[in-house]
Amino acid sequence: DSGVxxxxxxxxxxxxxxxxxxxxxxxxxxxVYWYQQSLDQGxxxxxxxxNGEERAKGNILERFSAxxxxxxxxxxNLSSLExxxxxxxxxxxxxxxxxxxxxxxxxxxxxx
Amino acid sequence: xxxxxxxxxxxxVQEGDNSIINCAYSNSxxxxxxxxxxxxxxxxxxxxxxxxxxxxxxxxxVTVLLNKTVKHLSLQIAATQPGDSAVYFCAENRxxxxxxxxxxxxxxxxxxx
Numbered sequence: 125d126s127g128v129x130x131x132x133x134x135x136x137x138x139x140x141x142x143x144x145x146x147x148x149x150x151x152x153x154x155x156v157y158w159y160q161q162s163l164d165q166g167x168x169x170x171x172x173x174x175n176g177e178e179r180a181k182g183n184i185l186e187r188f189s190a191x192x193x194x195x196x197x198x199x200x201n202l203s204s205l206e207x208x209x210x211x212x213x214x215x216x217x218x219x220x221x222x223x224x225x226x227x228x229x230x231x232x233x234x235x236x
Numbered sequence: 237x238x239x240x241x242x243x244x245x246x247x248x249v250q251e252g253d254n255s256i257i258n259c260a261y262s263n264s265x266x267x268x269x270x271x272x273x274x275x276x277x278x279x280x281x282x283x284x285x286x287x288x289x290x291x292x293x294x295x296x297x298v299t300v301l302l303n304k305t306v307k308h309l310s311l312q313i314a315a316t317q318p319g320d321s322a323v324y325f326c327a328e329n330r331x332x333x334x335x336x337x338x339x340x341x342x343x344x345x346x347x348x349x
Contacts, residue, residue, distance in 0.1 A: 126279065157336060167280070167325065167339035180336050214279050221335035222268050227279035 127151065128228035130215050136234045142203040145231045149196055149217030155179070156198040157218075157225060158190055162211040173198055174221075202233070210235045244343055251349040255313040259326035259340050262307065268329040270337065271300060271311045275322045283311070283324075313345075321347045 127150035135143055149156050158170040160183075169182035173192035184190075187205075192198040202209060212232050216225040249255050261269070267288040272280035286293045286300045286309075293300050299312040309326050323344050327337040 126281070128279075130279075155335070159339075166341050167327075169336040169338070172336055182336055216279075218335070222329060224270060224282045224285055225337060226282060227272075229277070229279045 126226040126228060128215055128217050128226055130213075130228035130231050132231060133229070134232045134234070136236060137205060138236055139205055139207060141205050142201065143205065143233065145200040145202070145213055145215075145233075147198045147200070147215030147217075147228060149198070149215070150226055153217035153219050153226075154196065155218045155220060155225075156192055156196070157216040158184075158198070158200050159214045159216065159227075160211050161214060161230070167214070170200070205235050207235050209233065245341070246344045246346065248346045248348065249316050251316060251318060251347055253316050255311075255316045255320070255345060255347075257311045257313075257324050257326075257343045257345065259309040259311075260307060261309060261326070261328050261340075263328065263330045264304075264307065266328040266330045269300070269302060269309050270327045271298075271309075272325045272327060272339075273320075273322045274325065274342070280325060316345075316347050318347045318349050321345055 129148040131146045154175045157172045161167045170184040171190050172180040187203050190200045212230045214230045216227045218225045270285040271283040274280045284295045284300050297314045301310045323342045325342045327339045
């Protein structure tokens with residue numbers, strides 16, 4: 125058990141809809157990262173937050189957004205969903221930068 | 237774009253053998269590397285890390301070697317067990333996107349008994 129909790133484990137929805145994925149980092153970790161894993165693209169970094177502030181952006185679409193709350197949990201919002209958004213979405217946390225990132229078990233998003 | 241690559245997509249070994257999984261990276265500025273293990277239905281699990289000021293680091297049954305001259309990283313697993321069967325990823329921090337990790341495509345390790 126990595127200590128990172130992601131909910132829900134599975135989400136099935138339709139194109140055009142909006143969903144919210146939730147992540148609770150390990151106790152004491154201030155950095156939260158979101159990654160997308162698909163068969164063709166592998167694991168891709170989306171966005172990072174550190175202690176409530178956005179720290180870095182990767183290949184995140186404009187339809188996607190995230191935030192980190194004062195209690196350090198984070199949410200990833202995906203809107204105007206398309207079939208190609210079907211993937212596994214992982215959250216990871218670390219105490220600070222350049223420390224091991226510990227991953228949750230992900231949310232599997234299926235767009236029908 | 238650039239990515240951390242792996243030499244072999246699959247590796248099959250016998251139980252008890254030593255396994256070596258290789259990874260090539262392209263950015264000389266990368267200073268932190270991690271190996272992850274991912275089992276079906278789970279998230280990547282941290283195995284071992286190494287910083288660029290080192291060339292070798294050992295853990296329990298695992299050793300990571302870093303060759304900065306040829307930009308090569310390897311993971312050695314001693315006495316491989318069926319429970320080691322999984323997909324293994326190397327990841328690097330390039331410093332371009334904060335401390336985010338860039339992942340390679342993964343090697344599937346299959347251990348037969």
